[in-house]
Amino acid sequence: xxxxxxxxxxxxxxxxxxxxxxxxxxxxxxxxxxxxxxxxxxxxxxxxxxxxxxxxxxxxxxxxxxxxxxxxxxxxxxxxxxxxxxxxxxxxxxxxxxxxxxxxxxxxxxxxxxxxxxxxxxxxxxxx
Numbered sequence: 001x002x003x004x005x006x007x008x009x010x011x012x013x014x015x016x017x018x019x020x021x022x023x024x025x026x027x028x029x030x031x032x033x034x035x036x037x038x039x040x041x042x043x044x045x046x047x048x049x050x051x052x053x054x055x056x057x058x059x060x061x062x063x064x065x066x067x068x069x070x071x072x073x074x075x076x077x078x079x080x081x082x083x084x085x086x087x088x089x090x091x092x093x094x095x096x097x098x099x100x101x102x103x104x105x106x107x108x109x110x111x112x113x114x115x116x117x118x119x120x121x122x123x124x125x126x127x128x
Contacts, residue, residue: 016104017044017069017093023108028076030083031115036063036074036091038105044069048093048104050076056088065097085114 021037028034036050049065061079088109095102 019105019107022110027111029113029115034076036076040069049097051092051094051100054089059084083112085112087111
């Protein structure tokens with residue numbers, strides 16, 4: 001019975017929201033444009049809340065709530081204080097603003113890098 005339950009959990013996790021960008025080598029910059037992309041199946045919740053977090057620094061900011069999951073892509077504007085630069089960020093797709101710990105999906109870690117006034121991105125190593 002335990003084996004069946006584990007297999008069922010693994011199989012069901014393969015059919016859920018998945019963040020396809022950002023993550024790994026696909027990071028964000030302080031000047032943007034910064035896109036959040038995902039895939040979903042019909043049985044996923046219709047909406048979610050997009051949250052930018054960094055466990056290393058404790059940074060946690062709701063980017064958008066009540067996102068239409070059928071869109072598949074969202075152009076993310078900078079938060080009111082601008083983009084925070086650093087390493088090991090993630091975007092979480094949470095159930096709603098009241099349940100930020102109930103995750104539907106989570107991106108791989110990525111970096112947010114500063115851009116110079118000329119528009120070129122400062123280089124940095126990606127964390128995966």
